[in-house]
Amino acid sequence: MKLKNLAAAAMLTALSTAAQPALAGCPTKGVKELTGAGATFPYPLYSKMFSEYDKICGVKVNYQSIGSGGGIRQLQEQTVDFGASDGIMDDKQKSQAKGGAVLHVPTVAGAEAIVFNLPGIKRSQLKLTPDVLAEIYLKKINNWNDPKIKAINPGLKLPDLAIAVVHRSDGSGTTFIFTNYLSKVSAEWKDKVGFATSVNWPGDVGGKGNEGVANSVKQIPGAIGYVELAFALQNKMDWAQLQNKAKKFLDPTLEGASAAADVASLPDDMEIVITDSATASAYPISGFTWLLIYENQTDAAKADAVAQLANWMLTDGQKYASALDYAPLKGAAQKKALALVKKIKVNGALVLK
Amino acid sequence: MARDSQATFESVERALGGVKPLGARQQVINFGDRIFYVIAKSFAVVVILLTVLLVADLVRGAWESIGRFGLRFLVGTTWDPVAREFSTLPTVIGTLVKGFIALLLAVPVSFGSAIFICFYTPRWLRPVISYPIELLAGIPSIIFGMWGLFAMVPVIRVVQVWLKANFGWFFLFNGPAVYGVGVLSGSIILFIMVTPIITAISKEILLTVPRAQIEGMLALGSTKWEAIWKVALPYSRIGLFGAVILGLGRAVGETMAVTMVGGNSFALIHSLFDPVHSMASQIASEFSEATYSLYVSSLIYVGLVLFGITILISLLAQFLIWKISKGKLALLD
Amino acid sequence: MDRHFRFRKFIEWATWFGMLGCISVSVFFLVGILGYVLVHGAGYIDWEFLTAMPVPAGETGGGIANALVGSFLVVAVAGLMALPIGIGAAIFINEFPSHGFGHTVRFLAEVLTGVPSIVVGLFAYALVVIPSGGFSALSGSVAYAFIMVPIILISAHEALRLVPDSLREASLALGIPKWRTIMGVVLPVSSRALVTGAVLAISRALGEAAPMLFTAFGNSFWNVNLTKPVATVPLLIYTYATGPYEDWHQKAWAASFVLLLVVLFTSVLTRAFLRSKSNE
Numbered sequence: 001m002k003l004k005n006l007a008a009a010a011m012l013t014a015l016s017t018a019a020q021p022a023l024a025g026c027p028t029k030g031v032k033e034l035t036g037a038g039a040t041f042p043y044p045l046y047s048k049m050f051s052e053y054d055k056i057c058g059v060k061v062n063y064q065s066i067g068s069g070g071g072i073r074q075l076q077e078q079t080v081d082f083g084a085s086d087g088i089m090d091d092k093q094k095s096q097a098k099g100g101a102v103l104h105v106p107t108v109a110g111a112e113a114i115v116f117n118l119p120g121i122k123r124s125q126l127k128l129t130p131d132v133l134a135e136i137y138l139k140k141i142n143n144w145n146d147p148k149i150k151a152i153n154p155g156l157k158l159p160d161l162a163i164a165v166v167h168r169s170d171g172s173g174t175t176f177i178f179t180n181y182l183s184k185v186s187a188e189w190k191d192k193v194g195f196a197t198s199v200n201w202p203g204d205v206g207g208k209g210n211e212g213v214a215n216s217v218k219q220i221p222g223a224i225g226y227v228e229l230a231f232a233l234q235n236k237m238d239w240a241q242l243q244n245k246a247k248k249f250l251d252p253t254l255e256g257a258s259a260a261a262d263v264a265s266l267p268d269d270m271e272i273v274i275t276d277s278a279t280a281s282a283y284p285i286s287g288f289t290w291l292l293i294y295e296n297q298t299d300a301a302k303a304d305a306v307a308q309l310a311n312w313m314l315t316d317g318q319k320y321a322s323a324l325d326y327a328p329l330k331g332a333a334q335k336k337a338l339a340l341v342k343k344i345k346v347n348g349a350l351v352l353k
Numbered sequence: 354m355a356r357d358s359q360a361t362f363e364s365v366e367r368a369l370g371g372v373k374p375l376g377a378r379q380q381v382i383n384f385g386d387r388i389f390y391v392i393a394k395s396f397a398v399v400v401i402l403l404t405v406l407l408v409a410d411l412v413r414g415a416w417e418s419i420g421r422f423g424l425r426f427l428v429g430t431t432w433d434p435v436a437r438e439f440s441t442l443p444t445v446i447g448t449l450v451k452g453f454i455a456l457l458l459a460v461p462v463s464f465g466s467a468i469f470i471c472f473y474t475p476r477w478l479r480p481v482i483s484y485p486i487e488l489l490a491g492i493p494s495i496i497f498g499m500w501g502l503f504a505m506v507p508v509i510r511v512v513q514v515w516l517k518a519n520f521g522w523f524f525l526f527n528g529p530a531v532y533g534v535g536v537l538s539g540s541i542i543l544f545i546m547v548t549p550i551i552t553a554i555s556k557e558i559l560l561t562v563p564r565a566q567i568e569g570m571l572a573l574g575s576t577k578w579e580a581i582w583k584v585a586l587p588y589s590r591i592g593l594f595g596a597v598i599l600g601l602g603r604a605v606g607e608t609m610a611v612t613m614v615g616g617n618s619f620a621l622i623h624s625l626f627d628p629v630h631s632m633a634s635q636i637a638s639e640f641s642e643a644t645y646s647l648y649v650s651s652l653i654y655v656g657l658v659l660f661g662i663t664i665l666i667s668l669l670a671q672f673l674i675w676k677i678s679k680g681k682l683a684l685l686d
Numbered sequence: 687m688d689r690h691f692r693f694r695k696f697i698e699w700a701t702w703f704g705m706l707g708c709i710s711v712s713v714f715f716l717v718g719i720l721g722y723v724l725v726h727g728a729g730y731i732d733w734e735f736l737t738a739m740p741v742p743a744g745e746t747g748g749g750i751a752n753a754l755v756g757s758f759l760v761v762a763v764a765g766l767m768a769l770p771i772g773i774g775a776a777i778f779i780n781e782f783p784s785h786g787f788g789h790t791v792r793f794l795a796e797v798l799t800g801v802p803s804i805v806v807g808l809f810a811y812a813l814v815v816i817p818s819g820g821f822s823a824l825s826g827s828v829a830y831a832f833i834m835v836p837i838i839l840i841s842a843h844e845a846l847r848l849v850p851d852s853l854r855e856a857s858l859a860l861g862i863p864k865w866r867t868i869m870g871v872v873l874p875v876s877s878r879a880l881v882t883g884a885v886l887a888i889s890r891a892l893g894e895a896a897p898m899l900f901t902a903f904g905n906s907f908w909n910v911n912l913t914k915p916v917a918t919v920p921l922l923i924y925t926y927a928t929g930p931y932e933d934w935h936q937k938a939w940a941a942s943f944v945l946l947l948v949v950l951f952t953s954v955l956t957r958a959f960l961r962s963k964s965n966e
Binding site for chain 2: 694695697698701702704705706707708709711712713715716718719720722723770771772773774775777778779781782784787788790791793794795796797798799800801802803804805808809812813832835836837839840841843844845847848850863864865866868878879882883885886888889890892893894895896899920923924927938939942945946949950953954
């Protein structure tokens, strides 16, 4: 009799603990706090995501936007649980990461608008081709009434005004994506300047942050600059339509960024810059932003927490993206990202089954 | 002054005919004094320790870049993170020019303001003016930057365009006036930031000039200004110098505000309107995103160069003061 | 005689006019900037702003409570470190003979005032964050203390220097030991100038964001634990000011206004305290 009760009690206990479902996407090993650092581009979205995550799971994820380079460095030094970057780590950086191999997990995509300040010309009225844009930034085209610009904009009244080229004075993923695009469409740019988070610009003015560039363009007549879409929208700026690889002139939009991400041949490690995408409706200056997570972790509880967080961000978390002007990951991009998260191991064993 | 205090103590001793003041308590007095001396000295040593640690840290961080570029770093003009070629002459010049212009404007305005507060303002009115000035010293740099970008730069742009239109032949005004941001904006924002500091300290210093001295001059028939010029200023000139040093520190080390209105380019400047980085704004702008060790190391090298320049300027200032005081070493007056 | 007198009177008038011009320039910028901050920031402040936690992007409302407390914590600890060091070193330089050692310390302090705040932050990062393996409010305090010490030292030194020797001699002649002379006579006499220096240093620290990036790091949540990252007001202002949303910009201005009020409050409070002590 006693044995039967014991067995029943044991079975009941086993069932009750097994039947206790973990809240979908929440850490299961008791971690209550996580620290992350890095890119400024996704900061508004992450702040929203992590606030919601706290409400759902009671886990406080403290993310600070100290810049992609800062995020990479803190990840290398292992002072944070995960990093975030708008650029891909190169081999040297990967070799300096104290925790071993690093996974680049994309979370969302974004578009960059080419904004300008011209009297009488409004948003989307100006059209630019890749070569012309590159030559403007190379300081080979210096006036708005240059015949090359006129050729693409036949009906437009372009003034005799010097072009003031505005770029970022601080290093940033936004610059990385923009210069990557210019390197793909202009052999001269690739040769003379190259692409990185910070480059040796041929000219003219450097603004601090997206905000600085936006303000400079708004204030200087004849200015042209590149900013993340959110800034162009929030500041109600005029942007140009850019010709993509499929020869269509497109506005910077979330749909354009998503289309750029929907590339047929996405690599498994997702370390790809989706500029100058060949897809028909792809906006040419688009890019991913990544979470940087160590593939082989040593702390089981932390590994579980980070994996669950990343998984949630790629699934339920995506619903917060569009409202804040970020392009959510869909289709192949989302699948491959989730696959990367599943690769996280702790002491050899996979974390997410 | 410290020497005098010790000498005073000894002269009292001598005046009492060799009897140490309060003979029996001598042991206790010496003990208390000795402990105090040790504590005070250890604080002074901490300051030296901090400086040494800082320099050591800077050198360690800059080592890779020093090894790669050596002194070429100081005279080259290319800053190219992609080609991995770094040198800092343009930003050194940018820093010095902006700081110099800022101080040129700030020192007279600060001294004038401090004199006005101390000698031409009724007592009850003084706090009303001086508290807000101290407040200005406490405004975060980023606020100065934002105010500068939104409120000041448009005005400067108008001024620059006018200057270029009418005096464009003069090399200082022969530049991209329409940007608004540049050397002129950077200098002026520094001037605005540095003035409250110098004013606040100068005011305190001028207030301690003994009334008796000034009243004595006035009784002899001098005008108020002559009393100030001939008595108050010389009396406090060393303290005023200290105030200027504090202002200089801010002018050279200021980061955020200058980054927002300075234009931030790496080219050598030719006019007042050209955009240019200062060393501090360069470090702050690029550090977060410096993605490889030579890059980081070069930025720290810039910090080391800045430190070196600050030392040189301080030495130069000491020398000037020494000359003005006709041979008496400035700090041991 | 008469012409010379008229000339001197003219100089008197001209210099008065010049001084007035200088103070007008100061006041002009004062009003311009403080006014700008007031106009853009004051309207946004309400009880919620001061007591609520920050909300994420896209939501309105929320406040800066964690940053206010965090700043107070970090600056208070920094002050506890910096004030004794700065004033203590100034006392040493001025009151004790040291054959050039004091001279060197003063010179080094002057050089240190020019170190950019970001370099100080990196220094604190190497000194505290790396050995301890993580960001903390304490490392932020170390960074702030490093910025504050030179300012306090130089202004305290000037303040002490201006105390007339006759006071010291009178005290010593009465048989008061040297250390008591310093603590009981010299310091109180120079207290107003000392406080000015301290207030300048504290307000400088309160407004610096760059050192916090790699030390206190920032925190979206509540924290008063010195060994963990903590939110600070200048960093919050920086994050909000450089974001895309108009709501964030308004918060940045409002937070700046609050910061100014704190500085004013500190200044008035310490002065009133000193005045009451001297009236005893």
